[in-house]
Amino acid sequence: MKFTWFNLMPWPYLPDDFRKKNRSVWVDIDSTLYDPARGHDVYNDYLDLLEYADQLGFDGVGINEHHQNAYGMMPSPNIMAAALTRRTKNAAIVVLGNSIALYNPPVRVAEEFAMLDVMCGGRLVAGFPVGTSMDTNYCYGQIPALTREKYLEAHDLIMRAWKEDKPFAFNGRYNKLRHVNIWPKPIQNPPPIHIPGGGSVETYDFCLDNTYSYSYLSFTGYIRAKALMQGYWDRLTERNEPDESPYRAGFAQTIVVGETDKEAEDLYKEHVNYFYNRCLHVHAGFADAPGYRTIKTIQTGALSQYAPNMGDLSNLSWKQLLDDGYVVAGSPDTVREKLEFLAKSLRVGNLFCLMHVGDMPKDKCMHSSKLFAEKVMPKMRNIFPEYDNDTRFWAQPLAKRATPAPVDAALKTRQTVAGE
Amino acid sequence: MQLRKIKTRHIETHVLEGGAGPDLLFLHGAGGVTPEDPFLNALAAKYHVYAPLLPGYGASDECPEIRDMLDVTLHTYDVAGALGLKKPILAGHSMGGMIAAEMAAIAPNEVEKLCLICPAGLWLDDYPIPDLFAMLPYELPAYLFHDAVAGGKLMTAGMDFSNLEFLKAFLIQNARQMGMAGKLLFPIPERGLRERLYRITARTLLIWGDSDKLIVPRYAQEFKKLIANSELVSIAEAGHLVPLEQTAQTVAALGRL
Numbered sequence: 109m110k111f112t113w114f115n116l117m118p119w120p121y122l123p124d125d126f127r128k129k130n131r132s133v134w135v136d137i138d139s140t141l142y143d144p145a146r147g148h149d150v151y152n153d154y155l156d157l158l159e160y161a162d163q164l165g166f167d168g169v170g171i172n173e174h175h176q177n178a179y180g181m182m183p184s185p186n187i188m189a190a191a192l193t194r195r196t197k198n199a200a201i202v203v204l205g206n207s208i209a210l211y212n213p214p215v216r217v218a219e220e221f222a223m224l225d226v227m228c229g230g231r232l233v234a235g236f237p238v239g240t241s242m243d244t245n246y247c248y249g250q251i252p253a254l255t256r257e258k259y260l261e262a263h264d265l266i267m268r269a270w271k272e273d274k275p276f277a278f279n280g281r282y283n284k285l286r287h288v289n290i291w292p293k294p295i296q297n298p299p300p301i302h303i304p305g306g307g308s309v310e311t312y313d314f315c316l317d318n319t320y321s322y323s324y325l326s327f328t329g330y331i332r333a334k335a336l337m338q339g340y341w342d343r344l345t346e347r348n349e350p351d352e353s354p355y356r357a358g359f360a361q362t363i364v365v366g367e368t369d370k371e372a373e374d375l376y377k378e379h380v381n382y383f384y385n386r387c388l389h390v391h392a393g394f395a396d397a398p399g400y401r402t403i404k405t406i407q408t409g410a411l412s413q414y415a416p417n418m419g420d421l422s423n424l425s426w427k428q429l430l431d432d433g434y435v436v437a438g439s440p441d442t443v444r445e446k447l448e449f450l451a452k453s454l455r456v457g458n459l460f461c462l463m464h465v466g467d468m469p470k471d472k473c474m475h476s477s478k479l480f481a482e483k484v485m486p487k488m489r490n491i492f493p494e495y496d497n498d499t500r501f502w503a504q505p506l507a508k509r510a511t512p513a514p515v516d517a518a519l520k521t522r523q524t525v526a527g528e
Numbered sequence: 529m530q531l532r533k534i535k536t537r538h539i540e541t542h543v544l545e546g547g548a549g550p551d552l553l554f555l556h557g558a559g560g561v562t563p564e565d566p567f568l569n570a571l572a573a574k575y576h577v578y579a580p581l582l583p584g585y586g587a588s589d590e591c592p593e594i595r596d597m598l599d600v601t602l603h604t605y606d607v608a609g610a611l612g613l614k615k616p617i618l619a620g621h622s623m624g625g626m627i628a629a630e631m632a633a634i635a636p637n638e639v640e641k642l643c644l645i646c647p648a649g650l651w652l653d654d655y656p657i658p659d660l661f662a663m664l665p666y667e668l669p670a671y672l673f674h675d676a677v678a679g680g681k682l683m684t685a686g687m688d689f690s691n692l693e694f695l696k697a698f699l700i701q702n703a704r705q706m707g708m709a710g711k712l713l714f715p716i717p718e719r720g721l722r723e724r725l726y727r728i729t730a731r732t733l734l735i736w737g738d739s740d741k742l743i744v745p746r747y748a749q750e751f752k753k754l755i756a757n758s759e760l761v762s763i764a765e766a767g768h769l770v771p772l773e774q775t776a777q778t779v780a781a782l783g784r785l
Binding site: 135245246249251252253254256260391392393394395398400401403406407 | 590592595661662663664667696699700701702704706707708709711714715716777779
């Protein structure tokens, strides 16, 4: 199993009456609720936590891209990734990912991912999401029915920009570039690629065609995810793929760990509630711009997790959240038991652990993460021993990587040069 | 109205046809049009009406090759050609008005009589058009009708969103139709028409509902200013769906052409 410590970076100061007074946490949220001075501390804490996860031995630290969203404060995940290249040592930097249809021209993604991979010594795991409808259509104005075509063209351009050794012309429908010749190039060429999907057959096939890992990133938990992930594995069988490596798939799960089940409830309940009540409050009219999802996908019943018929998550009790699998919470033994079931039933090798939840303060998050790293993770390492050697879906860093000089040492050098 | 299917370059296009009189090519708005549409049927009493459905509307196939304003404009000329029409009266409502205006601007010699019923296609920063694509079905009537209560009943007759099969069918139809409309209207229903309206030489009739809350009557003034040979007929107690709310008056106004 590969464990990635993931932070959505929510704004922790949404008021108690947020839900009542605002129609959406996303797209048209009241921007006066943001306070940049507090934001400075929030970013600092969140980066501290990601760095701490590296020290705890997580395989990866994960970040993603959202726009105009109070539960995801990373309009540019690559800026966070750049910060992480300096103070993390071993963890893969999992950028899940860049919404490639939004970058103009998309060679920007090829360039920035290459920069990141070089900076961190080959620790990059790259994600190429289509992007949610909220981000891609409502915030960034892409025409819904053309988004996928633009996405696929961006993908082809980026892969060619990485792979080709000579300058080439790219005459696309959405991108016309006479001289594509990116500099620098990534250490891992290409880096392992993960595709977040929401149940469309097209995305299953896209992953299988290209040997990319399929990731399902939902907030509704491992029990509800069964049908969707099974759809992926059935498709793989239907296509007679040569292997069913669990690393072909990833799943995001909210996880909080206490010394006991009761401690987990006492410590984290309010923060989980903040997330499900305030952070997931999205205007249903932004859930799914018509044309964004293909007809085939709607016919299979794969609707946005924000569609009105997904039900109201705001009043779920702690027991419901646990029983229905939205949240995996409890003592290390409880959590391990549930996650083993998750890994086996969904057959996923890449687990994106949403260990920071809602407005959880740093100390509680560190407590939960430490318990997970020390008492859960080691016992779950060997769930899929027969695929230990599958390196296709994870970063393969350089054996010898540069170490940033300590900041005070740099200061001393300067003083010496200046003769102080 | 009869449904007729004609071959066009990429797909089979569905056309509603009926009535007798001068040829009239009617282009529907984002909500589409059905054979039972009262406005089409009222027009058919005076005109030979042809109402082509954009790809994805009704039961017609989507057309991924039609992507932008120029594609739609030329496609609609292809449809008129395939129907054997020679300079029909060209009328369009809302999105259809935007297409009709483009057709008259791009090939002014092909259009002599033009009727634009509260067309989309312009944008005024001081009068932002509400985001149709972010609205839930129950929010629509307030923007579309003068009488939102009566309009709401008209729109939702026979709809049962608590029925999952109905919901799925509705979402599919909505995705097909509004997905197509989005190519012209999302996220801002403006594709440069302002720069081309000066080319229109057709005698142009603008029809607008006084209570239009989607594309407010200020836009009528703007179209009138930009199209040389144009006349405006304002209709009281009518919203954006003026052909449905004041059918007889709209048909009568069209008679001025």
